[in-house]
Amino acid sequence: MSDIVALTAAQAAAAVGKGDLDPGELFEAYRARAAADDLNAFVWVAGEDATRANGAGGAGGASPLGGVPLGVKDLFCTEGVPSQAGSKILEDYRPPYTATVVRKLAEAGAPLLGKTNQDEFAMGSSNENSAFGPVLNPWDRGRVPGGSSGGSAAAVAAGTAPWAIGTDTGGSIRQPAALCGIVGLKPTYGSCSRFGMIAFASSLDQAGPLTRDVTDAALLFGHMVGRDDRDATSIQFPEEVRRPTAQRLDGIRLGVPDDLTGEGVEPGVMARFEATLQIARDLGATVERVPLPHADYGLSAYYVLAPAEASSNLARFDGVRYGLRRDADDLLTMYTKTRHDGFGPEVRRRILIGTYALSSGYYDAYYGRAQRVRTKIADDFRSAFERVDLIVTPTSPGVAFELGAKTADPLAMYLNDYFTVPMPLAGIPAISIPCGLSEDLPVGFQLAGPAFSENRILDAAYALEQAIGFDNSPARA
Amino acid sequence: MSTTSQAPTDVTYEPVIGLEIHVQLRTRTKMFCGCELSFGEPPNTHTCEVCLGLPGALPVANAEAIHYGLMIGLALGCELAPQSIFHRKNYFYPDLPKGYQISQYDEPLCRGGRLADVRIHRVHLEEDAAKLVHAGSSGRIHGSAHSIVDFNRGGTPLAEIVTEPDLRAAEECGEWLRLLRTTLRQLGVSDVNMEEGSLRCDANVSIRPVGRRELGTKTELKNMNSFRFLEKGIRAEIARQEALVRAGEEVVQETLHFDPRTETLTPLRSKEEAHDYRYFPEPDLVPVTITPEMLERARAAVPELPAARAERFERDLGLTSDSAKLLAWRAELGDYFEAALAGNGPHPPEPQPLANWVNELVARIEVEDPAESRVEPGALATLVGLVTERKVTQNAAKQVLDTLVAEGGDPERIVEREGLGAIGGGDTLEPIVQQALDANPDVVEKLREGNMKPIGVIVGFVMRETKGRADGGEITRIVHEQLGL
Numbered sequence: 025m026s027d028i029v030a031l032t033a034a035q036a037a038a039a040v041g042k043g044d045l046d047p048g049e050l051f052e053a054y055r056a057r058a059a060a061d062d063l064n065a066f067v068w069v070a071g072e073d074a075t076r077a078n079g080a081g082g083a084g085g086a087s088p089l090g091g092v093p094l095g096v097k098d099l100f101c102t103e104g105v106p107s108q109a110g111s112k113i114l115e116d117y118r119p120p121y122t123a124t125v126v127r128k129l130a131e132a133g134a135p136l137l138g139k140t141n142q143d144e145f146a147m148g149s150s151n152e153n154s155a156f157g158p159v160l161n162p163w164d165r166g167r168v169p170g171g172s173s174g175g176s177a178a179a180v181a182a183g184t185a186p187w188a189i190g191t192d193t194g195g196s197i198r199q200p201a202a203l204c205g206i207v208g209l210k211p212t213y214g215s216c217s218r219f220g221m222i223a224f225a226s227s228l229d230q231a232g233p234l235t236r237d238v239t240d241a242a243l244l245f246g247h248m249v250g251r252d253d254r255d256a257t258s259i260q261f262p263e264e265v266r267r268p269t270a271q272r273l274d275g276i277r278l279g280v281p282d283d284l285t286g287e288g289v290e291p292g293v294m295a296r297f298e299a300t301l302q303i304a305r306d307l308g309a310t311v312e313r314v315p316l317p318h319a320d321y322g323l324s325a326y327y328v329l330a331p332a333e334a335s336s337n338l339a340r341f342d343g344v345r346y347g348l349r350r351d352a353d354d355l356l357t358m359y360t361k362t363r364h365d366g367f368g369p370e371v372r373r374r375i376l377i378g379t380y381a382l383s384s385g386y387y388d389a390y391y392g393r394a395q396r397v398r399t400k401i402a403d404d405f406r407s408a409f410e411r412v413d414l415i416v417t418p419t420s421p422g423v424a425f426e427l428g429a430k431t432a433d434p435l436a437m438y439l440n441d442y443f444t445v446p447m448p449l450a451g452i453p454a455i456s457i458p459c460g461l462s463e464d465l466p467v468g469f470q471l472a473g474p475a476f477s478e479n480r481i482l483d484a485a486y487a488l489e490q491a492i493g494f495d496n497s498p499a500r501a
Numbered sequence: 502m503s504t505t506s507q508a509p510t511d512v513t514y515e516p517v518i519g520l521e522i523h524v525q526l527r528t529r530t531k532m533f534c535g536c537e538l539s540f541g542e543p544p545n546t547h548t549c550e551v552c553l554g555l556p557g558a559l560p561v562a563n564a565e566a567i568h569y570g571l572m573i574g575l576a577l578g579c580e581l582a583p584q585s586i587f588h589r590k591n592y593f594y595p596d597l598p599k600g601y602q603i604s605q606y607d608e609p610l611c612r613g614g615r616l617a618d619v620r621i622h623r624v625h626l627e628e629d630a631a632k633l634v635h636a637g638s639s640g641r642i643h644g645s646a647h648s649i650v651d652f653n654r655g656g657t658p659l660a661e662i663v664t665e666p667d668l669r670a671a672e673e674c675g676e677w678l679r680l681l682r683t684t685l686r687q688l689g690v691s692d693v694n695m696e697e698g699s700l701r702c703d704a705n706v707s708i709r710p711v712g713r714r715e716l717g718t719k720t721e722l723k724n725m726n727s728f729r730f731l732e733k734g735i736r737a738e739i740a741r742q743e744a745l746v747r748a749g750e751e752v753v754q755e756t757l758h759f760d761p762r763t764e765t766l767t768p769l770r771s772k773e774e775a776h777d778y779r780y781f782p783e784p785d786l787v788p789v790t791i792t793p794e795m796l797e798r799a800r801a802a803v804p805e806l807p808a809a810r811a812e813r814f815e816r817d818l819g820l821t822s823d824s825a826k827l828l829a830w831r832a833e834l835g836d837y838f839e840a841a842l843a844g845n846g847p848h849p850p851e852p853q854p855l856a857n858w859v860n861e862l863v864a865r866i867e868v869e870d871p872a873e874s875r876v877e878p879g880a881l882a883t884l885v886g887l888v889t890e891r892k893v894t895q896n897a898a899k900q901v902l903d904t905l906v907a908e909g910g911d912p913e914r915i916v917e918r919e920g921l922g923a924i925g926g927g928d929t930l931e932p933i934v935q936q937a938l939d940a941n942p943d944v945v946e947k948l949r950e951g952n953m954k955p956i957g958v959i960v961g962f963v964m965r966e967t968k969g970r971a972d973g974g975e976i977t978r979i980v981h982e983q984l985g986l
Contacts, residue, residue, distance in 0.1 A: 101557040114556065121550050123557060220557040226784035256561045256786050333784055336589050339600020340554045344650070359593055382591070382779035391781060 028053045029500060033186040033240040034267075037090025037133070047091030048079025051135065054093050057184045058138045063160040063169075065179040067098050068106045069138035078135045087133025089247060094134040095179045095188030098142050099222040100126050100231075105136065109222040110144040110172075112155040113341045113348045113366025123220025124252045125189065125231045132247040137185055140175030144368045145338065146196050146224040148172050149440040152431055153370045160427075161204060162499040163465055167424040170200030170440075176234045177204040183500035187235045187244055191221060193228045194326050195419075195444025198456035201234055202419035202468020205458040205496045207241045207485070208234045210444075212475045213451035214259040217252030223337040225330035226257075228448040236496060238457060238486040242267050245478065266479050268486035274308030276484060278471075279412030281316040288439060290422040292462025297418045300459040300469045303491050304416075309484075314408045314415065318400040322446040325401070327438060328381050328394035329449075334371075335378030341366060373434065402450040409474045414484055417443040419456040419468030447472050457485050458494040466496075514708045514746065516739045517716055518674055519622075519666035522681065523659050524691045525629065525699040526569045531656035532628040533560030533603060539653035552656035554598030559785050562587070566658035567610070567789055569690040570626050571799035573660055574611030576688055576806050577621045584790050585610045585625075587783040592776050595650055596630040603628050604661075606780045610789065616684065617808055619677055620665040631655035660690075666705065666716065671735035675728050678702060680830050683807050687832050695727050702731055706738045708746065717742070718752040722766065725759045734759040738766060810835055818842075818852040827860070833870035834859060841878035841885075848886025855885045861899065865906045875909030876902075884912040896969035897921040924970045930963070933971075934979045937962035948984055956980060 028050060031039065039045035052075040059069045070093075078091055096102060099109040101119040108114040122130075130136060143153040151159040151174025159174040161167040162182035169178040173190025177200035180188050190197045192210035201208025209232045216231040223229060233244035246265035252258045278301070289297075301311050343349035343362035350361035367375070381390035408415060420440055430437045447454040454472035461467065469488070473481045530537055534551035550558040574581045588606035605625035614621035631652040635645035662681070668674050682693045682700060692699040702725060707717035722738055725731040742752050757766040805813075811829035814820045820828070828835045838859050842852060850858075858881055859871065866874040884901055887893040893901065893916055904915050916922050924930055937959045938945050944955045960976050980986075 099557075101555075107556070109556070117556070119550070119555060119557065121555075219559050222556040223785075254561060255559050257784075332781065336591050336601055336779070336781070339591060339593065340556070340598060342593060342595075342600060344595045345553060345598060346555070355595070379779065382781055384777050384779070387779075387781070 029057065029183045030497075031186075032236050033089075033092045034243050036092050036186060037088075037243070040090035040092070041086070046079070048075055050091060051075045051078040051093050051137070054137055054184065054186060058095075058179065061179065061182070061184045063162055063165070063178045063182055063184075064157050065141055065159050065169075065175040065182065065184060066095070066138040067108065067110075067141050067156050067175070070136060074135065089129065089133035089243070091133050091135065092186050093137035094126075094129055095137055095140045095176050095185030096126055097173050097176050097188070097190045098139045099146060099191060099224075100139075100189070101220040101222065102126055102136060102139065106139060107222065108155075109146070110142040110154040110156060111341075111367065111371070113363070114222075114346075115155070115348065117347050119220075121220065124217035124254060125248050126220065128250065129189070129244070129247055134187075134244070134247070138179075140173070140179055140185070140188060140190075142175055142190075143172035143196075144371050145222070145334065146172040146191055146193055146229075147334070147370050147374055149195065149199055149437055150425070150427075150430065151175065151200070152427065153368055155368060158427055161424045163205060164424065167426050167465070168203070170203035170420070170424065172196040172200070173208075173234060174200045177201050177206060177208065180204070180206050180234050180236060181496060181499040187233060187240050189231055189244070189248070190234050191224075191229055191231050192444075192448065193224050193230075193330060194448055195441045197232045197234060198444050198454060198468065198470060199420050199440060201456045202458070202470075203424040203466065205466030205494065205499060206234060206236055207238055207455065207457050207489075208232065209241045209245055209455045209478070209482075210447065210453060211245060211249070211478060212453045213448070214257050215261050215453075215476070215478070216248045217250070217255040217258045219252055219254040223333075225333040226337060227333060228326075228330060230448065238268055238455075238482055238489045241455070242482045242486075245482075262476050263479065266482075268479075268482040270483040270487040271490065272308045273304055273484060273487050276304075276309040276414065277412040278304055278309050278311045279314035279408055279415045280311060281319055281408070281415060281417065282313050283316050283320050288421050288442070289418060290462065293418050293420070293422060293467050296460040296462055296467040297469060300488065300492065301416070304488060307487055307491055312412065314412055316401070316404045316408055316415075316446070318397060318404050319446045321397050322401055322449055323438060323442055325394040325397040326441065326445040326449060327377070328390050329398065331374040331378030332381045332391050332394075333378065335375045335382065338367070338371070338375055370434070398449045401446050405446070405450045405452055405472075405474070413473065414477075414481065415472045417470045417472075419443060419470040423462050423465035423467060443470060451475060453478050453481055455481050455485050457489055457492075458496060459488075459492055460494060466494075513711045514743050515711045516669055516671075516735075517666045517707050517709060517719075518668040518670075518735060519705045520664045520668065520674060520678065521703040521705070522662040522664075522678070523629075523701040524573075524662065524685060524693065526566050526658040526660055527689070527691050527699075528563055528565040528569065528658050530563060530565075532563050532566055532626070532658035533656055536656065538657055542653060544649075544651035544653060547653045548655070552598070553652055554600070560603060560783075562786055562789065563658055566626055568795065568799055568802070569658070569688075570610045570624065570660055571791065571795065572688050572690055572803050573662070573685070574614070574624055575799055575803050576684055577611070577614040577616050577624065577662070579611035579614035579621060579624055581611055581791060581796070582608060584608070584788045586788045587626075587786045588780045589783050591779040594630070595648060596633045596655070598631065598652065598655060602630065603783055603786070617677060617680055619667045622663040622665050624660055624662050627659050627661060629654055629657040629659050666707075671732040671739065674704065674735055675732045678728065678731065680807055683830055683832050687804055687806055688802075695731075698726065701726065704731070704735050704738075706735060706742070707752070708739060708742045718754050720752065720754065721756045723756060723758055723769075724761075726761065730759060730761055730764070733764055734766060737764075741766070807832065807835075814852075820853055820856050824853065824856040828856060831869075833872065834863065837871045837878055840872075841882040844879040844882045846879055846883045846886065848883050848890060848892075850882045850885035851889055854889060855882065858885045858902075861902060862906070865902065874906060876905045877909070880905055880910070880912055887912060887916065891972055892916075892923055893921060894923050894970060894972050896964070897923065900969070921968075921970055923972055924967050930967075930971055930975060930979055931983070933963050933966050934959065934976060934983060936966070938980070938983065945984065948980070948986065
């Protein structure tokens with residue numbers, strides 16, 4: 025089959041299932057493309073031995089995911105395979121165990137294709153904070169793919185991976201998906217195990233799929249969910265994850281937050297958003313405005329809470345047991361030199377912010393207050409979902425920006441997360457789907473729902489996707 | 502310094518002491534992972550990604566440790582929190598692989614409570630650190646050539662028990678800690694061995710003039726890893742503080758490290774203790790919610806404890822308070838006592854005399870537990886019964902006990918074999934008393950004059966003649982009779 029890469033992951037899995045496609049051939053097609061990747065989307069690619077292992081009679085054949093190979097964000101631990109979280113401090117670190125989600129997907133028939141580049145410890149919105157260099161956007165190589173799961177997004181968009189997983193803490197799946205013209209789902213907090221995910225902010229981190237279309241997202245997500253005894257915060261997903269089939273949105277009430285369509289949204293993005301709302305109406309949905317009075321404070325709260333947790337989560341990188349060590353005559357100097365040389369500037373900045381926010385005397389003013397904002401945001405969403413079924417926003421205020429455009433201005437960079445941060449603060453699921461182009465670059469449309477409403481979100485996203493008819497093939501050319 | 506005005510030599514100072522006790526819980530596995538606890542295995546063999554703090558690993562709270570924590574809370578009469586949470590205590594040290602210790606902070610498992618006369622402030626759960634070995638002479642990380650880490654101990658469940666500052670003397674601390682140890686041992690939640698580190702005790706010590714309510718500046722004493730060192734360390738610190746204050750100087754709040762080699766206290770470097778721990782709720786764990794089932798299970802697992810047992814001995818058996826504590830606070834003595842009391846031999850003992858005789862026995866044996874001696878509880882009971890029935894005198898009974906300790910056996914047979922039966926009744930004793938009176942005319946004269954003091958001479962004479970088999974009271978009665986007093 026010469027048009028293997030034209031198939032979506034679900035189509036490829038079906039072809040393997042019917043015996044029309046050899047899983048070894050499928051694996052090798054992507055392995056060769058990933059090995060030849062020139063976007064810097066991969067930091068490690070499986071060798072030819074993996075193709076043999078995943079060939080006919082290998083794991084793929086009769087499995088639900090058909091042996092369709094998987095791009096895995098670098099921060100997922102994979103046994104014996106570099107898992108560096110985009111950081112120099114973990115350069116060539118090879119864990120002795122595999123993350124639960126990666127293991128589950130491999131068991132379901134999605135073998136590891138490669139590890140994808142990312143912002144260091146998932147801190148960033150452009151993938152420029154990787155110790156292994158920036159990732160290029162396949163729609164325009166002078167631009168960023170978004171972040172932090174930029175490698176996964178770029179690989180799926182460019183067709184060097186049929187599908188991939190990433191993690192979302194404040195938008196790290198949805199925003200790069202939007203900027204690369206693909207689908208990204210951030211699930212309900214707790215629905216996918218975090219065991220084996222190198223932590224950024226534990227109370228926000230969630231694994232999710234980055235895929236070419238909504239069907240692929242549902243298929244992959246369905247094999248990621250589940251209670252894990254090794255993650256105390258994981259919960260059994262309450263229902264079967266279904267393959268979406270909705271053609272219409274009759275009776276669906278969409279809410280556009282009053283307080284979240286602020287200034288700073290590019291006109292082209294706003295135009296695509298409005299056009300998508302009209303498509304939704306045409307499919308039978310109603311659109312109304314809903315108040316989310318505290319959502320505007322989400323960004324501030326997020327940039328206190330996430331760094332606070334990160335400052336603690338990253339304390340284990342101390343040079344004592346693994347990763348980089350800078351030897352010194354005394355312990356304190358060993359710690360400071362190791363951590364100074366091992367962490368990039370953005371990571372150091374957030375460790376300092378977080379350390380400050382947790383310090384005695386400042387805890388209540390920063391961490392304590394941010395937690396209260398978080399509670400209020402969750403309450404806002406609860407109230408809103410009494411009036412509407414789903415809340416919709418642009419995923420990102422702008423399209424992919426040029427490499428280096430925002431690296432000197434962290435605050436401008438943080439504003440990328442404006443629309444994506446409130447959902448993880450509330451623990452609720454949200455998806456980004458491509459809704460068209462602005463300035464020849466993809467625009468993302470975000471749909472969020474109450475906790476565990478993924479089936480409803482996927483259905484609505486699917487109906488919109490069919491009606492929008494976005495063509496993402498140019499990125500694979 | 503006698504010229505200094507602030508040298509109040511006439512003031513008496515009172516020590517005020519609170520204890521912080523860390524107890525390693527004897528669960529099967531560690532606090533937050535599935536590794537089995539280690540007891541002297543080769544270094545770093547009981548480890549996994551969680552207790553090594555590898556990237557991506559997550560903690561899961563050990564249900565058995567929570568169960569043990571509840572048992573401790575119930576045993577100490579604490580208020581059990583329906584919901585408690587874990588916090589992260591952040592600091593860098595090579596024995597702390599995550600860069601933070603998972604502990605409990607402002608929402609602990611148990612609050613309040615009391616054991617004997619000492620109030621409990623709180624009980625919470627946390628994880629133990631790994632073990633560091635420093636190469637070089639200092640024994641500390643500063644100045645060592647290199648240090649090695651054994652993570653076998655890292656992650657062992659700990660219960661931290663904090664008292665209110667209710668203790669007033671070093672000896673009292675030792676005595677109370679022994680009671681706590683017995684209590685925890687009876688609960689079966691820990692090996693509670695100070696030398697092996699499964700029971701560790703820090704002390705907060707301050708002094709104040711007797712009668713004053715406000716507390717003085719306290720110091721924290723660490724590393725006193727035996728009961729002897731605990732009392733020594735606290736005594737030394739009280740003396741040091743008192744000398745300082747009497748010299749008109751002030752006590753500085755600091756942490757002091759007890760050196761068991763020199764038996765002295767030295768301040769830890771301020772760098773080692775100047776911490777802002779940046780506590781915040783552990784986001785990787787969910788709150789610990791205590792269900793009625795968990796509570797019921799913990800209640801059912803708590804046996805009768807020393808304090809309650811002492812109360813029962815006092816209330817139901819009429820033991821003196823001292824006897825009751827002595828038996829109950831050392832569980833093995835209480836068990837032995839109760840076994841002796843329960844036997845239904847032909848000569849049942851009274852509780853209080855039996856308690857006294859358990860003491861006599863303990864003084865004569867080298868093992869801690871009398872059950873491990875040659876003296877069967879039933880044998881001691883019989884002996885005490887014989888004494889009560891005046892078939893054997895106190896003195897003769899002590900000789901029988903010596904024989905029992907040496908050889909074991911049946912006290913009645915020993916009495917018979919060695920002719921130690923009490924010489925009762927006038928028929929046998931009267932002639933001997935008469936002999937004694939005849940031999941001591943001066944004593945007889947004094948007795949007749951109403952001076953009863955020298956009657957001891959007569960009793961002594963008779964005792965010698967009867968090898969202690971005579972009853973003192975009976976002798977006195979016969980003397981009165983014969984002299985017509």
